[in-house]
Amino acid sequence: MTSPRVSDHPIDPLFTRRWSPRAFTGEPIPRETLSTVLEAARWAPSSFNSQPWRFIVGHRDTPAWAPIFDALAEVNRGWAHRASALIVIVSRTQWVPPGKTEVEPLRSHSFDTGAAWASMAFQATMLGWHVHGIGGFDRDRVRASLGVPADHAVEAVVAIGRQGDPSVLTDAQRAREMPNQRQPLAALVAEGRFDFPG
Ligand SMILES: Cc1cc2nc3c(=O)[nH]c(=O)nc-3n(C[C@H](O)[C@H](O)[C@H](O)COP(=O)(O)O)c2cc1C
Numbered sequence: 336m337t338s339p340r341v342s343d344h345p346i347d348p349l350f351t352r353r354w355s356p357r358a359f360t361g362e363p364i365p366r367e368t369l370s371t372v373l374e375a376a377r378w379a380p381s382s383f384n385s386q387p388w389r390f391i392v393g394h395r396d397t398p399a400w401a402p403i404f405d406a407l408a409e410v411n412r413g414w415a416h417r418a419s420a421l422i423v424i425v426s427r428t429q430w431v432p433p434g435k436t437e438v439e440p441l442r443s444h445s446f447d448t449g450a451a452w453a454s455m456a457f458q459a460t461m462l463g464w465h466v467h468g469i470g471g472f473d474r475d476r477v478r479a480s481l482g483v484p485a486d487h488a489v490e491a492v493v494a495i496g497r498q499g500d501p502s503v504l505t506d507a508q509r510a511r512e513m514p515n516q517r518q519p520l521a522a523l524v525a526e527g528r529f530d531f532p533g
Pocket of ligand 1: 469471491
C-alpha cells in the first residue's frame with residue numbers, strides 16, 4: 336500500500352489525480368479523443384508564441400505503431416504494448432522569427448514543449464485516459480524511421496490508454512503500479528537566492 340497523494344497547499348485535485356500507470360486496456364482511442372488531448376497541447380504557452388512542439392501519432396493496430404514501439408527500450412515495450420497509441424514528441428530547435436530573415440535558435444524549444452506535454456497529460460486525465468511519458472527509447476532510430484529532420488529534437492514518447500487491471504502486469508511492474516509522491520514544496524522553493532541543500 337502507498338499513501339494517497341496529499342498536496343502541501345490547496346490545488347485542484349486534477350494535479351494529484353494525474354499519474355502514469357503501466358497497466359492499460361489496449362482499447363482503441365477514438366481519434367476525436369486524441370485530437371482533444373493534442374488540442375490542449377496546442378494552446379500551451381511558448382517563447383514568442385513559437386509553438387515548437389510537433390506530435391507524431393501511432394495508433395495501435397495501424398502501420399504507424401511499429402516504428403515507434405520497436406524503438407522503445409525492452410523494459411518499456413514490456414508494458415507499452417497495451418497502450419492505445421504512442422506519440423512521439425519532437426520540438427523545432429530553430430526558426431526564422433517574425434519580421435526577420437535569418438534562422439535563429441529557439442532556445443526554449445524543450446521548455447515550451449514540456450508545457451505542451453503537461454497540457455496533454457492533464458487533458459487526458461480530465462477525459463478519463465492516462466498518459467505515461469517514456470524517455471527510454473532509441474532516439475536515432477526514431478529520427479531515422481519517422482523522418483525527423485536535423486533541426487528538430489526528439490524529446491519523448493508518450494503512451495496513452497485507459498487504465499487497465501494491474502493483474503496484466505508482471506510482478507515487478509505491479510509492485511510499482513501506484514501513484515508516487517513528491518518532495519515537499521519547501522525543498523523546491525527558495526527566496527531571493529539559490530539556497531537548496533544537496
Ligand atoms: C520525459 C519523461 C520520461 C519518462 N521515461 C520513462 C520511461 O522510460 N519508463 C517509464 O516506465 N516511465 C517513464 N517516465 C514516467 C516517470 O517515471 C513518472 O512520470 C514519474 O515517476 C512521476 O510519476 P507520475 O507520472 O505517476 O506522477 C517518464 C516520464 C517523463 C516525463
